[in-house]
Amino acid sequence: MGKDDLKLLSMWASPFCMRVKVALAEKQIPYEEIMEQDLMGGKSELLLKSNPVHKQVPVLLHEDKPIAESANIIAYLDEVFPDKPLLPECAYGRSRARFWADYINRKVHPAGGAIWNAKDKDEVEAAKKNFLEIMMYLDGTLGDKDYFNGDTFGFVDILLIGLSSWFPAYEKFGDFKLEDHYPKLAAWIARSHARESVSESLTNPEKIINFVIMMRKMYGLE
Ligand SMILES: N[C@@H](CCC(=O)N[C@@H](CS)C(=O)NCC(=O)O)C(=O)O
Known part of the structure; x- marks a missing residue:
């Protein structure tokens, strides 16, 4: 190849x-x-x-x-490219991975976007509450495992870790820290960021925050 x-x-x-x-x-x-x-x-x-x-x-x-x-x-x-598989081997595992993939795809990024797009304090609070509720289910399914499917970093981890590049922006504009609510999820982010595949692929959070500030100005929010 x-x-x-x-x-x-x-x-x-x-x-x-x-x-x-x-x-x-x-x-x-x-x-x-x-x-x-x-x-x-x-x-x-x-x-x-x-x-x-x-x-x-x-x-x-x-x-x-x-x-x-x-x-x-x-x-x-x-x-x-079946070497180094990302989806689980068994049908049940793959079906669970697709379930959480669908949940993450539909919920996480729009809920985070509502935080930095909020016009006033009440909107920020409502958006933050919604985002944290969505994360609660992800924290629950992760539980005490290292990664969403157990010991190996795979499909669901990849889908969420990409979106996590915007979490520092949500935290800044929502004035919260994910680790105060979900320490296990925050530890999963840190564990995943320690992987070269992640650290080399994710954009620096400061750059994303500046991008969000630029968009907020464009939308007349600041
Ligand atoms: N569901 C899509 C979302 C992709 C997406 O939202 N891409 C954005 C950039 S983050 C884009 O291309 N936006 C330009 C547009 O919508 O016109 C995926 O998972 O690939």
């Missing part, structure tokens, strides 16, 4: 792109990253052609064939 076979249409602030980068790093698959710098302004022809339905990054081009939606891309990589 040469580097030219896989291209990732990406954007530095996208937690969904970060997920795919973590998966590629875990599986030690070489690829070329093509940064789509300007998602708000001009999207490239390549992105529009590769993901005409959602027009979003990430898109993985495998031998020029486009695959969209981060969780779908990671499941595809796991099927096509």
